[in-house]
Amino acid sequence: MSFKMQRVHLFHAEIEDKPGGVAAKLKPLAEAGAHLEYVSSERSATKQGFGDLYVAPLTGTAELTAAKAVGMHEVSTPIVMRVEGDDKAGLGGRLTQAWELAGISLHGLVMSVVAGKFIGYATFDTVADANKAATILAELGTA
Numbered sequence: 792m793s794f795k796m797q798r799v800h801l802f803h804a805e806i807e808d809k810p811g812g813v814a815a816k817l818k819p820l821a822e823a824g825a826h827l828e829y830v831s832s833e834r835s836a837t838k839q840g841f842g843d844l845y846v847a848p849l850t851g852t853a854e855l856t857a858a859k860a861v862g863m864h865e866v867s868t869p870i871v872m873r874v875e876g877d878d879k880a881g882l883g884g885r886l887t888q889a890w891e892l893a894g895i896s897l898h899g900l901v902m903s904v905v906a907g908k909f910i911g912y913a914t915f916d917t918v919a920d921a922n923k924a925a926t927i928l929a930e931l932g933t934a
Contacts, residue, residue, distance in 0.1 A: 794876035796925045804863040823857035875910040
């Protein structure tokens with residue numbers, strides 16, 4: 792089995808929790824040529840009427856200028872890792888169990904399978920946990 796795990800460098804903006812709140816941030820990025828691979832939004836647990844939007848990747852002057860114009864900035868947390876590779880039945884269970892046994896606490900996890908390949912995004916509490924998780928994933932790939 793073949794696996795790959797890499798850090799996702801996120802950009803964040805606060806959004807209004809209303810129809811069009813996300814679109815107001817994404818449209819200028821699209822117009823600047825952004826080809827986003829990661830988009831995540833959620834309502835704020837602490838600020839009623841608002842939410843958080845995270846996107847990646849943003850590269851190049853036009854995309855970064857558009858991001859700045861809509862109030863987006865690069866953030867170091869949450870720590871999101873893109874995980875991808877060949878799919879095999881039970882892989883998600885084995886992987887998350889190995890992470891649990893190593894004492895790694897997941898902040899969040901989303902995984903999908905298409906045409907025999909899986910892709911997912913795992914969010915960790917610390918960089919150390921993310922690095923440990925990557926090592927475990929590599930070990931599972933050679934087992």
